[in-house]
Amino acid sequence: MFKGALPGFRDFYPQELAERAFIMDAWRDVARRYAFQEYDGPPLEPLDLYTKKSGDEIVGQLYNFIDKGGREVALRPEMTPTVARMVAARANALRKPVRWFSMPQLFRYERQQKGRLREHYQLNVDIFGSADIAADAELVACAIDMMRAFGLTSSDVVARVSDRRILRAFLESLGVPAQSIVGVYGVIDKIDRTPRELSAEKLAALDVPAEAIERIVTIATVQLSEVLARLASMPALVHAEEFGRFMRYTAALLGGDASWLRLDLSIVRGLAYYTGVVFELFDTSGEFRAICGGGRYDNLLESLGGADMPAIGFGMGDVVLGELLRAKGLMKPESTAADVWVAADEHTPLESVMQEAARRRASGQSVEYSLRPQTMSKQKKAAQASGAKAFVSLPNDNASHG
Amino acid sequence: MFKGALPGFRDFYPQELAERAFIMDAWRDVARRYAFQEYDGPPLEPLDLYTKKSGDEIVGQLYNFIDKGGREVALRPEMTPTVARMVAARANALRKPVRWFSMPQLFRYERQQKGRLREHYQLNVDIFGSADIAADAELVACAIDMMRAFGLTSSDVVARVSDRRILRAFLESLGVPAQSIVGVYGVIDKIDRTPRELSAEKLAALDVPAEAIERIVTIATVQLSEVLARLASMPALVHAEEFGRFMRYTAALLGGDASWLRLDLSIVRGLAYYTGVVFELFDTSGEFRAICGGGRYDNLLESLGGADMPAIGFGMGDVVLGELLRAKGLMKPESTAADVWVAADEHTPLESVMQEAARRRASGQSVEYSLRPQTMSKQKKAAQASGAKAFVSLPNDNASHG
Numbered sequence: 001m002f003k004g005a006l007p008g009f010r011d012f013y014p015q016e017l018a019e020r021a022f023i024m025d026a027w028r029d030v031a032r033r034y035a036f037q038e039y040d041g042p043p044l045e046p047l048d049l050y051t052k053k054s055g056d057e058i059v060g061q062l063y064n065f066i067d068k069g070g071r072e073v074a075l076r077p078e079m080t081p082t083v084a085r086m087v088a089a090r091a092n093a094l095r096k097p098v099r100w101f102s103m104p105q106l107f108r109y110e111r112q113q114k115g116r117l118r119e120h121y122q123l124n125v126d127i128f129g130s131a132d133i134a135a136d137a138e139l140v141a142c143a144i145d146m147m148r149a150f151g152l153t154s155s156d157v158v159a160r161v162s163d164r165r166i167l168r169a170f171l172e173s174l175g176v177p178a179q180s181i182v183g184v185y186g187v188i189d190k191i192d193r194t195p196r197e198l199s200a201e202k203l204a205a206l207d208v209p210a211e212a213i214e215r216i217v218t219i220a221t222v223q224l225s226e227v228l229a230r231l232a233s234m235p236a237l238v239h240a241e242e243f244g245r246f247m248r249y250t251a252a253l254l255g256g257d258a259s260w261l262r263l264d265l266s267i268v269r270g271l272a273y274y275t276g277v278v279f280e281l282f283d284t285s286g287e288f289r290a291i292c293g294g295g296r297y298d299n300l301l302e303s304l305g306g307a308d309m310p311a312i313g314f315g316m317g318d319v320v321l322g323e324l325l326r327a328k329g330l331m332k333p334e335s336t337a338a339d340v341w342v343a344a345d346e347h348t349p350l351e352s353v354m355q356e357a358a359r360r361r362a363s364g365q366s367v368e369y370s371l372r373p374q375t376m377s378k379q380k381k382a383a384q385a386s387g388a389k390a391f392v393s394l395p396n397d398n399a400s401h402g
Numbered sequence: 403m404f405k406g407a408l409p410g411f412r413d414f415y416p417q418e419l420a421e422r423a424f425i426m427d428a429w430r431d432v433a434r435r436y437a438f439q440e441y442d443g444p445p446l447e448p449l450d451l452y453t454k455k456s457g458d459e460i461v462g463q464l465y466n467f468i469d470k471g472g473r474e475v476a477l478r479p480e481m482t483p484t485v486a487r488m489v490a491a492r493a494n495a496l497r498k499p500v501r502w503f504s505m506p507q508l509f510r511y512e513r514q515q516k517g518r519l520r521e522h523y524q525l526n527v528d529i530f531g532s533a534d535i536a537a538d539a540e541l542v543a544c545a546i547d548m549m550r551a552f553g554l555t556s557s558d559v560v561a562r563v564s565d566r567r568i569l570r571a572f573l574e575s576l577g578v579p580a581q582s583i584v585g586v587y588g589v590i591d592k593i594d595r596t597p598r599e600l601s602a603e604k605l606a607a608l609d610v611p612a613e614a615i616e617r618i619v620t621i622a623t624v625q626l627s628e629v630l631a632r633l634a635s636m637p638a639l640v641h642a643e644e645f646g647r648f649m650r651y652t653a654a655l656l657g658g659d660a661s662w663l664r665l666d667l668s669i670v671r672g673l674a675y676y677t678g679v680v681f682e683l684f685d686t687s688g689e690f691r692a693i694c695g696g697g698r699y700d701n702l703l704e705s706l707g708g709a710d711m712p713a714i715g716f717g718m719g720d721v722v723l724g725e726l727l728r729a730k731g732l733m734k735p736e737s738t739a740a741d742v743w744v745a746a747d748e749h750t751p752l753e754s755v756m757q758e759a760a761r762r763r764a765s766g767q768s769v770e771y772s773l774r775p776q777t778m779s780k781q782k783k784a785a786q787a788s789g790a791k792a793f794v795s796l797p798n799d800n801a802s803h804g
Contacts, residue, residue, distance in 0.1 A: 004491065006475060009444035011488050014502070017440045033763040035740040035770035035788075038419045042411035042521065043445060043507065044465065044477070063446065065467030068511045073408060075446070086413050089406065095787050097773065100416070105445065109470045119444065134752055134773040145763070252756035255764060338437040350536055354654035361435040361547070362657060368437035371499065371536040385497050386437075 008110065008118030018333035020121065023318050023325075024103055026149045027123045034142045036101040036125055041082035043105065047072040049081040053304055063107050063118075075107035079124040080313070081304065087128050088306030096129035096309075117319060125294075126313030128301070133246045136277040136296060139312050141253035143281055143292050144260045146316070151330045154257070157291065160264035161250075161279040163243050164295075166227055167265050169236030174212035184208060188219060189268040220266040227263075239276075246277060273297045277312065283324050291324060292316035337387030338368040343379040344394040352394055410512065410520025420735035422523065425720050425727075426505055428551045429525045436544045438503040438527055443484035445507065449474040451483040455706055465509050477509035481526040482715070483706065489530050490708030498531035498711075519721060527696075528715030530703070535648045538679040538698060541714050542648075543655035545683055545694050546662045548718070553732045556659070559693065562666035563652075563681040565645050566697075568629055569667050571638030576614035586610060590621060591670040622668040629665075641678075648679060675699045679714070685726050693726060694718040739789030740770040745781040746796040754796055 005011050012020055028038065047064050064074035076082060079102055087098060102124045110116050125142055127135045140159055147157045167188075168181060176184055183206045191199050196217050203213045215222075224244060231237045243263075251258035269278045278295030282288075294314025302308040325331040340360055344353045350373060357367040368386055370379050376393065383391045407413050414422055430440065449466050466476035478484060481504055489500060504526045512518050527544055529537045542561055549559045569590075570583060578586055585608045593601050598619050605615045617624075626646060633639045645665075653660035671680045680697030684690070696716025704710040727733040742762055746755045752775060759769040770788055772781050778795065785793045 003448060004487070005444050006446060006448060006469075006473065007471075009446060011444070011491075012442040013488065013492070014439035014441055017442055020442075021440070033766065033768050035768045037416035037738045038423070039416050040414040040419055040422075042407050042413070044408060044411060044509070044521075046405060046408060060470075063467075063469060065465075067408075067465060068462075069409070071408065085406070086415065089413075090415070099770070107446070119446075130773050132773040134756075137756070138773070141760075248753060249756060252753040253760050255760045256757070336439045351650060351654040354536075354539070354651060355658070358543075358655050358657045364435065366435050366437045368501070371532050371534040371540070 014336045022333040030146045031101040036099045047074045061108050077108045079104050084301050084306050091307035098128040101125040121318040123316040128311045129309045131310040137249035140250045154259040159260050160267045162265050162267040163277050165239040173230045175209045180206040220264050222265050273300050339365040340367050340390045341383035341388035342369040345396045346373040416738045424735040432548045433503040438501045441502050449476045463510050479510045481506050486703050486708050493709035500530040503527040523720040525718040530713045531711050533712040539651035542652045556661040561662050562669045564667050564669040565679050567641040575632045577611045582608040622666050675702050741767040742769050742792045743785035743790035744771040747798045748775040
């Protein structure tokens with residue numbers, strides 16, 4: 001007897017496939033309206049594409065093996081190395097800025113936990129080759145417009161946005177020693193899941209002055225006006241001013257609606273590779289993990305040995321988003337049932353039914369019918385069970401009608 | 403510096419992705435009109451799912467490995483074992499007949515040859531749970547309607563159809579010894595790529611009578627009338643009569659157009675698992691490999707330890723089809739360029755451009771614009787390079803128009 005799928009892998013029966021398609025179609029439609037072009041790469045890549053970016057530690061989480069040609073390979077755990085490789089290969093030929101998106105299935109060998117998946121689909125949207133803050137606004141607005149496309153509002157979802165350069169300057173202005181900055185990032189990254197006292201202890205251990213500790217443990221409440229005031233005499237003021245522009249631009253791209261956006265300096269997004277704006281989308285109830293995360297990573301492509309190109313992007317998975325849509329009653333996949341069931345009495349040749357089906361299919365309708373002559377009541381039952389939206393029966397003079 | 407993709411794997415830059423989407427969208431549209439429902443399974447499956455069907459020999463062609471949980475796994479080389487597993491798991495709950503399609507990426511470690519791929523996308527369309535010949539007609543008509551959806555005609559493509567049961571009876575009627583039938587299938591399977599003398603020699607070695615050899619080496623020319631005459635007094639006559647119905651049904655489903663169909667008893671499709679109708683689609687020029695192949699496999703699901711359910715299906719890959727469409731000038735992917743480029747003179751605030759972009763995007767247009775203020779001539783050049791279908795510039799009174 002068959003066993004099921006591997007642990008952590010999903011079978012997509014028609015209902016689940018329709019839900020996956022509902023999400024992907026909306027992603028694709030919004031990405032297209034923002035003039036992003038779809039691309040894809042191989043699900044299997046050379047292993048060193050990933051170790052080069054993330055170090056050898058990542059191998060423990062990969063589906064990696066040696067192929068029959070002796071190559072070390074891995075199922076892709078993320079899309080960035082692939083897209084960096086593809087952009088680097090045509091760096092000169094590609095029109096800049098490169099506006100690309102993709103919806104790859106990604107794979108990680110996670111420790112087995114209830115409901116923990118080892119694959120998911122992740123929308124990746126990136127702009128390569130523009131250092132302009134308008135590119136950052138385009139990305140954040142695009143992510144938010146996807147929420148709107150699903151029927152979510154700013155009461156459901158908030159975009160928490162920050163900027164690495166502002167956070168650094170803000171911490172410096174508070175008197176955090178330069179050698180402690182990276183350590184403090186680590187504390188801030190976990191600050192909303194850590195008891196306040198514990199965060200304070202950790203900050204003290206990093207030689208953060210007491211007054212600064214008080215401000216850092218509630219750093220999520222810092223407003224842009226406070227940032228501007230604190231950085232007034234620092235060179236980083238330009239970044240804070242640029243961030244203000246970024247917020248106005250994003251609102252403009254949302255048709256003037258700034259209600260989705262919240263400055264939140266506690267958004268760090270890990271320790272590595274982000275160089276400017278960073279952002280995450282969360283449900284306002286705080287019930288789910290992040291829906292989406294991204295930011296500017298101007299040095300990554302070059303550090304991977306690729307093109308020296310500024311870049312900003314985000315990823316959005318299908319799993320958390322799907323959970324949120326279901327919780328809000330907004331998961332509305334298209335029906336997979338036929339438009340029409342064509343029937344005829346059992347003495348009518350099947351060919352007449354088929355000709356009618358052919359005519360309707362040619363005009364774009366989806367049509368099902370009984371694959372053998374049956375009584376009308378059996379056909380009605382079958383049609384009902386199928387969920388077909390309409391039931392059409394041919395006249396019983398053995399002729400078909402149009 | 404980056405190396406490229408693994409040998410035999412494709413990168414899909416936007417142009418190639420658009421061609422892939424052109425093929426897949428047409429597949430999906432026709433499958434939907436025929437009331438097939440889309441499903442998908444994991445690209446990684448337990449290795450024994452494949453060895454159970456194809457024996458241990460297949461392992462040499464697989465991307466197989468041991469995962470971090472000690473499981474023997476493989477990237478899927480075909481979809482049938484996955485769909486058999488999925489149908490078996492819900493055999494009782496699923497409405498019959500099950501009409502499903504899928505478009506999985508499949509993987510095989512082929513010996514490296516110029517242009518030989520190690521992955522491709524393959525449309526799989528199947529009906530499970532119907533032994534009716536109308537199901538066979540639905541499948542063949544669906545495959546042919548896909549050709550029509552691409553703009554191909556019966557001058558470009560022919561469906562060569564046969565039936566295993568008829569072939570067997572026909573060979574028996576010619577006096578082929580029962581113990582030679584399977585060997586003769588093997589000769590017939592290669593008959594159109596083998597010199598006639600060599601085929602004749604092989605048949606003689608299988609104790610096929612001289613007169614029968616003469617008919618078998620030109621078996622592709624056998625007409626249904628000849629089959630009916632030869633099988634007149636045999637029990638297999640019912641299969642020949644049913645095959646006649648199958649041909650009429652398929653034509654009815656094509657709106658009365660039988661020109662796509664040709665009985666061709668030389669279509670064997672390997673030696674294993676097909677039990678009735680078998681078919682392949684070929685370009686009439688004979689330039690390309692088969693576009694599509696399939697048939698009835700009523701015993702496979704049960705033999706794999708799954709549900710005892712009749713089944714018929716076909717597979718159609720993206721590679722040969724893509725080559726054919728390109729050769730015929732019928733590869734017509736949608737443009738990936740934006741609908742509109744919005745511009746404004748360099749003194750207009752970028753926010754005005756963004757508001758205009760937002761308005762147009764909200765109405766469904768895809769919109770691009772320069773991410774920094776630029777001279778009008780620079781913006782025109784950028785728009786032109788992007789291929790945008792229209793160029794709209796805001797009036798230079800700093801107001802945006804609708």
